Amino acid sequence: MEQEFEKLFSTQGRPCVAIRKVAGLLLLKEMFKESDESVVERWIENAYWQYFTGETFFQTEGPFDPSQFVHFRKRIGEKGLEYLLSQSVNLHREAKFEKEVQIDTTVQEKNITFPTDAKLAKKVIDNCIKIAKKEGVKQRQTYKRVSKQLLRDAYFGHHLRRKKKAVMARKKL
Structure with a gap:
């Protein structure tokens, strides 16, 4: 080696x-x-x-x-x-x-993130928009861009200067 x-x-x-x-x-x-x-x-x-x-x-x-x-x-x-x-x-x-082999993938990068409330709410909004488009429901406003910005605002809510903005963004989402 x-x-x-x-x-x-x-x-x-x-x-x-x-x-x-x-x-x-x-x-x-x-x-x-x-x-x-x-x-x-x-x-x-x-x-x-x-x-x-x-x-x-x-x-x-x-x-x-x-x-x-x-x-x-x-x-x-x-x-x-x-x-x-x-x-x-x-x-x-x-x-x-052997018929079965086990491989350790703990160091392999994974496409997994922690499911926060804001992320889940954004996912629900996006899925509702997709369903509405698929079913042909005409919407006055989709909130797609608004929800994207609110999700960004909801990040790092533990920081003192961003806490109030993050709480309000999560509430609005």
């Missing part, structure tokens, strides 16, 4: 975390279905994991910040992640023949 990923790193500047350490922890993370933070915590407790990632002496502090996983994933790209996945599959050859 070091030979595979070595060309992606520069010899100048601040030295990076050892490739063996990060790649080894990523493999352990996949094998034991851990999160970025928990794999680093378990690494501190487990001498075998430390030896697997290239340590010669028992360490009592974390090898690096869990955010380094994100930087490493970005650096190696999609092909590098496929290579790592193939290495983890090679460690468990019998896993190829």
Whole structure:
């Protein structure tokens, strides 16, 4: 793995975390279905994991910040992640023949936001407009632009200067 990923790193500047350490922890993370933070915590407790990632002496502090996983994933790209996945599959050859495979997608970006009242109200307004158009109901005003502005005003209501405006926008929505 070091030979595979070595060309992606520069010899100048601040030295990076050892490739063996990060790649080894990523493999352990996949094998034991851990999160970025928990794999680093378990690494501190487990001498075998430390030896697997290239340590010669028992360490009592974390090898690096869990955010380094994100930087490493970005650096190696999609092909590098496929290579790592193939290495983890090679460690468990019998896993190829299993009917069900579980993949951790906690670091994958998701199209999910917290459902606030203002967002839900805006969604209801937009859906009512669509239904009215579909059914051929003529409306005097659709409130499409007004609701868009009110939703923006409703954001960040916890800020002192925007609280009154946000409360009024949510009430009007």
